[in-house]
Amino acid sequence: xxxxxxxxxxxxxxxxxxxxxxxGIIGFPDLTKFxxxxxxxxxxxxxxxxxxxxxxxxxxxxMDPLIVCQDYNPSVEDEHLKHLGELKPEEMLVMVxxxxxxxxxxxxxxxxxxxxxxxxxxxxxxxxxxGDEYQVKFPIYDRLNAKKAGE
Numbered sequence: 001x002x003x004x005x006x007x008x009x010x011x012x013x014x015x016x017x018x019x020x021x022x023x024g025i026i027g028f029p030d031l032t033k034f035x036x037x038x039x040x041x042x043x044x045x046x047x048x049x050x051x052x053x054x055x056x057x058x059x060x061x062x063m064d065p066l067i068v069c070q071d072y073n074p075s076v077e078d079e080h081l082k083h084l085g086e087l088k089p090e091e092m093l094v095m096v097x098x099x100x101x102x103x104x105x106x107x108x109x110x111x112x113x114x115x116x117x118x119x120x121x122x123x124x125x126x127x128x129x130x131g132d133e134y135q136v137k138f139p140i141y142d143r144l145n146a147k148k149a150g151e
């Protein structure tokens with residue numbers, strides 16, 4: 001399948017790379033088909049893009065939360081995950097959305113609303129984590145720079 005995107009231009013998407021969000025994502029309930037895009041030039045690094053198949057202009061930067069918060073382990077009710085099917089830890093991918101303002105030093109991730117993907121059946125959902133343990137705007141600029149300097 002070929003789709004035209006705002007960020008990446010025209011791209012080819014294999015059917016087996018489409019991720020289904022039966023309930024959409026928070027704020028965009030009608031967008032239910034996405035693919036995960038990696039910047040080929042930079043390799044598979046920190047930031048990826050969750051690109052809508054239905055809306056070419058919609059692509060959200062996402063990343064693995066463990067890159068910036070090594071002890072990230074939110075408690076999510078099984079009820080929120082039941083429509084993902086059998087969810088084995090080795091087949092579960094957790095991503096968080098990234099906010100990239102013009103001032104990169106103010107870059108944040110939303111640890112309160114992770115995206116859970118069952119890689120086995122390519123079904124996903126976004127959930128809200130209860131409690132005050134995780135922030136909606138968790139600053140990451142200094143953490144990413146420290147990680148980069150340590151590599």
